[in-house]
Amino acid sequence: MTNYNLNANLNTMLNAQSIKSFTDLRTDPAGVTQLAIDSGPIYILNRNRPISVLLDVAQYEQLIEELQDARDSHWLAKKENYFNKAKGLTSKQIAEKYHLSI
Secondary structure, eight states, X not given: OOOOOHHHHHTTTOOGGGEEEHHHHHHOHHHHHHHHHHHSOEEEEETTEEEEEEOOHHHHHHHHHXXXXXXXXXXXXXXXXXXXXXXXXXXXXXXXXXXXXX
């Protein structure tokens, strides 16, 4: 069982509005959802332990896009030598050609 220290792990990201209990979510799902849309991520706690994070769809999609960009950049950096030998292109040229972020 993992012991969570909310002060150490989440204090910099949280405020009173961004923490809701599982009971809050069960009793007022529309209100908690609207809060996530208006204010950003909502941390759901069960017995004072974080169990999930509720995000607005736009925030989730942005997060996924950033993750995919980071994976693409990492892959591109690892393959740079291969591409340089095979095509004579730099990673920057390849990123521009395939619309990738580095």
